[in-house]
Amino acid sequence: MTEEPEDLLANPVQKGGKYDETSIQTLDHLTHIRQRPGMYIGRMGDGSHPDDGIYVMFKEIVDNAVDEFIMGNGRRIDISIDETTFTIRDYGRGIPLGKVVDCVSQINTGGKFNSEAFQFSVGMNGVGTKAVNALSEYFKVESFREGKCKIAEFREGKLISEKDGTTEERNGTRVTFTPDAKLFPKYQIRLEEVEKRLWMYAWLNSGLSLYLNNQRYYSKNGLLDLIGDKLEEGAGIYPVIHYKDPTLEFAFCHTPDTGEKYYSFVNGQYTSDGGTHLSAFKGAITRAVNEHFNKTFDAKDLRDGIIGSVAVKIQEPLFESQTKNKLGNTDVKYWIETTVKNALIDWMLKHPEDANLLLEKVVRNQEIRKEIQKVQKKGKDMAKRLSLRNSKLKDCKHHFGDRSKLADQTMIFLTEGDSAGSSIVESRDPEYQAVFALRGKPFNTFGKKLEAVYTNEELYYIMRTLDIEEDIENLRYVKIVIATDADVDGLHIRNLLLTFFLQYFEALVLSGHLYILETPLFRVRNKDKTFYCYSEEERDEKAKMLGKSAEITRFKGLGEISPKEFRQFIGEDIRLEKVTVENTRGIAEMLRFYMGANDETRWTHIQNNLV
Numbered sequence: 001m002t003e004e005p006e007d008l009l010a011n012p013v014q015k016g017g018k019y020d021e022t023s024i025q026t027l028d029h030l031t032h033i034r035q036r037p038g039m040y041i042g043r044m045g046d047g048s049h050p051d052d053g054i055y056v057m058f059k060e061i062v063d064n065a066v067d068e069f070i071m072g073n074g075r076r077i078d079i080s081i082d083e084t085t086f087t088i089r090d091y092g093r094g095i096p097l098g099k100v101v102d103c104v105s106q107i108n109t110g111g112k113f114n115s116e117a118f119q120f121s122v123g124m125n126g127v128g129t130k131a132v133n134a135l136s137e138y139f140k141v142e143s144f145r146e147g148k149c150k151i152a153e154f155r156e157g158k159l160i161s162e163k164d165g166t167t168e169e170r171n172g173t174r175v176t177f178t179p180d181a182k183l184f185p186k187y188q189i190r191l192e193e194v195e196k197r198l199w200m201y202a203w204l205n206s207g208l209s210l211y212l213n214n215q216r217y218y219s220k221n222g223l224l225d226l227i228g229d230k231l232e233e234g235a236g237i238y239p240v241i242h243y244k245d246p247t248l249e250f251a252f253c254h255t256p257d258t259g260e261k262y263y264s265f266v267n268g269q270y271t272s273d274g275g276t277h278l279s280a281f282k283g284a285i286t287r288a289v290n291e292h293f294n295k296t297f298d299a300k301d302l303r304d305g306i307i308g309s310v311a312v313k314i315q316e317p318l319f320e321s322q323t324k325n326k327l328g329n330t331d332v333k334y335w336i337e338t339t340v341k342n343a344l345i346d347w348m349l350k351h352p353e354d355a356n357l358l359l360e361k362v363v364r365n366q367e368i369r370k371e372i373q374k375v376q377k378k379g380k381d382m383a384k385r386l387s388l389r390n391s392k393l394k395d396c397k398h399h400f401g402d403r404s405k406l407a408d409q410t411m412i413f414l415t416e417g418d419s420a421g422s423s424i425v426e427s428r429d430p431e432y433q434a435v436f437a438l439r440g441k442p443f444n445t446f447g448k449k450l451e452a453v454y455t456n457e458e459l460y461y462i463m464r465t466l467d468i469e470e471d472i473e474n475l476r477y478v479k480i481v482i483a484t485d486a487d488v489d490g491l492h493i494r495n496l497l498l499t500f501f502l503q504y505f506e507a508l509v510l511s512g513h514l515y516i517l518e519t520p521l522f523r524v525r526n527k528d529k530t531f532y533c534y535s536e537e538e539r540d541e542k543a544k545m546l547g548k549s550a551e552i553t554r555f556k557g558l559g560e561i562s563p564k565e566f567r568q569f570i571g572e573d574i575r576l577e578k579v580t581v582e583n584t585r586g587i588a589e590m591l592r593f594y595m596g597a598n599d600e601t602r603w604t605h606i607q608n609n610l611v
Contacts, residue, residue: 012320023372026176029107030157037183040131040345041373047187050580054179054187057135059197060128061088063174064216066201066268068092069208070313079198079212081189085138091172094145101152101162104129104141104175129175133157136179144169156180184570189299199229204268204311223251223309230307231255237305237361238354243343250281250340252308254361262579265311266319266327273476275327276319277336281310285341291341292348293359300367300471312336314426319407364567375451391404392418393465399476406432410480412465414438415518415558416493424483426563430571434477436465441489442496459542461499461591472508480508481576483517510581518575519561523553532565534575 031041037053039061045052065077074091081087095103095330107130133139134157142151149167153160179187198210198217204223219225224242231240235255242251264271264278271278285308286299318328350354391577398406413424414433425435443456454458467474482497484490494516500508508514520532524542526549533540543550555561561569569575 014108030105030134031129033131034157034183037131037135041135044184045187046184047189047193049578050193051578052187053135053186053585054189055193055197057132057177057179058088058194059088060132060202061086061177062197064129064175064269065090065092065173066205066208068172069205070268071208076209076211079194079210081191081194081213083189084181084187085176086178086189087174088175089172089174091170094171094173095141095143095150097143097145097148097150097164100141100143100150101159104133104139104152105154105159106130106159123165129271130157130552132175132177135176135180135183136183138176138178140174140176142174142204144171146171150173175417197211201268203229204265223249223263223311226305226309227251227253230261230263238357239351241344241347243340243347244506245311247255248311248339249293250308250343252285252306254305254358255307256305258304259510260305261307261507261510263309264327265309266317267313268311269317269319271319271325271327273320273326274511275326276329276333277310277312280333280336281308281340284337285344287337287339288348289358289362292345292355297366298369300369301362302469304365304368305361308337310340340440343382372403372450374453392435392439393461394428394430394435396429396438397431400478401474401476408436408478410476410477411481411515412436413481413483414462414497416484416490417559423559423561423566424570425524427567433570436462437458438493441493444496445500450504453500459500468508472505472511472513475513477510478513479515480577481515483558486519486521489517490557502581506581512578514579515576516579517570517578519558519569521555521557522554523565525551525553532569 037044041053041056043051043053045114047054047303062079063076065074069077069092070491071092072321073093076091078089078200079087089240131356133154135155140151140156142149144300146168147166147168149165149169151165152162181187185333194212195217199214199219200220201210202208202217203222203226206219206225208218210217221242222244224240227240227242232254232255232295236253237255238253240251240253243249262274262278262282264274264281266275268275278377282302284297285306286297286302288296289295289302312332313328314332317494318330318356320326320328394411396410398404398410400410410432413428413436415424415435415437417440418437422437424433428435441457443453443457443459463469465476466480467476480501482494484493497512501514518534520534522533522539523537524531524533524539524546526546529546531538532541533542535541539552558566
């Protein structure tokens, strides 16, 4: 018998370790939520990003209050926020008193499984409020019904007190919670992020008043107000088209700009990745215009310059993930397409002059699309001479759109040169992480004709690699991650790539697929401990902790971090900053100022702000 290598015999963990009945564990729901919070609320964060967990927790509670309004109970929600604590008070029916504790602490318990009690709810799985409770260091729920009340308090999801009594409070529910500082270290609540969410609630629920610290958020005209807020004054080619019935609302118009932007919602939930409802909405617009004008426009002819929003209410929404970013129901397509098409044709019949303005925009888009096709042909001719194998792409096994469990985790790193690229290539997970190493500073696309972009070898490789030449429907990776050095050159490369995507693939940015990789600036260590620090303040804190024996290393470039070290920075603890754009206002001016021709204004700005 062949002997096994000595080092393998000495380390049974390499063979898989002990695996028997004692290895199998069953976690209770509370423990599971606290140990795996990302499964329930996505990213954790510290409150600096709009998708951080504390805002998801806030949203889960407000969703319940809004559901009461949707069902015709209560027209007001009061919200108060101090440094660490949220309080949300609705004036709906109030949680049935005998089930208050169960509804906020027992998984798979809630009234939303009953379609008669909650016909159009987002939270259909009985998890949201329980996750908020489990992830809070303090959680309190108060339910008021017909002069009686039930109050229950929890710490880290465990019940610490409950009492029944009488009250003079109006019917409804009040929830107070403080996110657990052990799970969300050094978090800060940014009121501007909360305000953005409240405006979304107001636009989606016309007639509902939300008050934050006594400031009112209210919309009379729903999605019409949303589109008006996102448009620059006078930017619409024709008046915003708006339709609303009890289960479907939409609004849209065209601007002279390129690119397209949509805000889609299901039962009040923002679906950033769209889904079947958004596809049906876009398809209906094309069908309506073609039928009304007896044309055969391509769907792409309708897209450039459009800004639209659609909101639907359905009884059994099927989302593709716990975070509810994309609707999967296929049965809603016919109903939405038919309703939108008929409503739009009716509008065009009643507003013939405005309909002709829409037609003129579509015809211009068609002409531009045909010009783009000519340019794309040049790019394809170039592709025949160039092989993608010569690009700096190290692909991964799975891609966005695959029917695999890893499809929604796929990402591609756009790295600065071979040095940084090699570190990431060696430390990445090739199952879902791809790497594209840039050859140097990319071409500055600002103010350049499309032909110049399509005939630039490196930018063409990027387009082909991402599969976004036609549109972003076939995007191969969920996350496009810009990974550059933390120096002047690295920041310049980052800005050049941002300019490229904002100029020609704005929808990619607006739909939340573009990210910046955060990597440590410093390593602070001694013989016993090693810390990686992302700021000078953190560096100084760790250096003080280690004392005189502290050794400090400044990482100028990603290539200075060894693959062994780098693995932790792109693994489970990866830090990504999403590139967010609230609306298209000011993008052109911003790019012109920073990436256009040098002028006195920019020079003065640099002098006044150079650190």
